[in-house]
Amino acid sequence: MKKFYSIVENKIKDALNACDYKVDEVVVSESNRPDLGEYQYNGIMPLAKIYHKNPVEIASAVVNVLKEDKFFRDVNVAGPGFINISISDEALIEFVNQDDYEYPQNNKLIFFDYGGANVAKSLHVGHLRSANIGEALKRLCEYLGYNTISDTHLGDWGRPLGLVILELSLRNPDWPFFKENYQGEYPKVEITSELLEEVYPYASSKAKEDEEYLKMAQAMTKRLQNKEKGIYDLWLQIMEVSKNDIKNIYDRLNAKFDLYKGESNAEDYVPELLHYLDKLNIVEESEGAKVIDVKKDTDTKEMPPMLLLKSDGGLLYSTTELATIFDRVKNYHPDEIWYIADKRQELHFTQVFRAAYKANITKDEKLVFAGFGTMNGKDGKPFKTRDGGVMRLVDLLDSVKSECLKRLNPEIEDNRDEIANILAIATLKYADMLPSRETDYNFDLEKFCDLDGKTGPYIVYSTIRMKSLLNKLKENNINYQKISLIANEYDKALILSLNKLDNVLNNAFNDKSLNAITDYLYELSTNFNRFYTECHVLNESDKDKQESWAYLTNIIYKVNKILLDILAIDIPDKM
């Protein structure tokens, strides 16, 4: 991958060295004074402090060295020691012509935990961000050369399953799963996702009112966790139905998981884990439960101990989580494990991570929690359906889809449904990743689907425009190998934007946030649209100009595609 900023930064570093100033790192940024230069370097002032010298003096010396380099069109000192830099057209052209957009592969493995679907419960709006952000971060890491593995970490082993099985047993007492000493194969029973969708909420609310029912559910959960014959077989059938359902929705969202493991898999490691922890002497008893103290001296806030086992011996969220880390470390040897989950779960993960470190389960592995903010309704309150229930993810996707369908160009006759679906996903994903990761945001259908502004449809439209222009160039046999000139401020603006690619991707990686990318996509689109209206590629008579512009259009399309692929956004041919 070619790195424009690094070139500039290294040149400045060399110049500083030539003047006998040593710096660890030079960071150049886009100028906020475009009247003075395209880029700026502000590092002279702090340097002057170290060397007890006048910053303007240092800056002038450095500038004199840089001025010798034909790479720069202009370098000057302003104010207390800012260095303003402009690049020569020749250098810009040479850089654009380098076709080098791939990062070298490295041997680091990042393990991703996102999605977090629960079996027997339909995916709801709360699952949207985890899938979007997780998938995009995973693709970003892959693009940057990391190896990745992703796992949904299904919630398939806790009380919800106990509740569902209990309720099914009450409704179908004659099912053989619940008969003791049943011999032979268990029959395949009629379980549909619709049924599960109805059963869980019913059982869940009943457990809240009915203490007896709750106790029965707890007992059933325990029986499941003991893998009791019959109960476990029924569970397998529930799993199959539910997993398919989950996969379908994730497919729609372009979220592809390498693993569909879950708490139940981690459960296999629980005995080993408990045995291991026992030897370490870090498990304590508290109010009947087994806990691991994870407090640190440096804590400013109270840090409750991690609950390992319930007083009835049952497993908890944290237990399976810890066992999952155990499993992952043992079987996949990741360098890092990234958890993309609602930021409200941060305390829970902090506890588990600390326990994992304390128990020396992870050794060098780094456990990273990347929490995201909540998507709320338009009113800023938690997203609900009209009757106050939790909105299902499918329903949300469908509502966006029908809104997109309404706005589709009426002249398009074929595949309207399919196009609307692609558009809906683009719309939702773009809107979802536009705020920075930790920001809560409000779902606003009208706003997201609007063709004006920082929206998915605008980005999609611009990309379609690029594609359509490239097709026209092909039809007219207009070929392009390279850019040979910069004609005006419009193509130049585009080039300067393109130079940022590597920076943007690295910022996104460092912050584990996609907003740098969504924002950059908007910048590219808007710069392209301006270029498009001002520079008429097809009927430009100057052949060099035409070729340069055609080449540029191709590059911008290519970079756009790279970014959209990272975000897992597809682009229809028309809209």
Place this chain on the structure above:
RNA sequence: GUUCUUGUAGCUCAGCAGGAUAGAGCGUACGCCUCCGACGCGUAAGGCCGAGGGUUCGAUUCCCUCCAAGAACACCA
């Protein structure tokens, strides 16, 4: 209650390893189609960066206090 997070234009949000004149989008007001998709483009107005202190040559950015909002706080996941 304790702790954490957030407070930036009318609205929604970026920026915040300190830097020059704080940026977008929407909305508002004006413009631009005999040419590659006007589902586009341009121009303008709009800000004491929650308040008050501090550190610094320099603070929206770092530290402290206060005010306001949100979230998390052991046998649910």
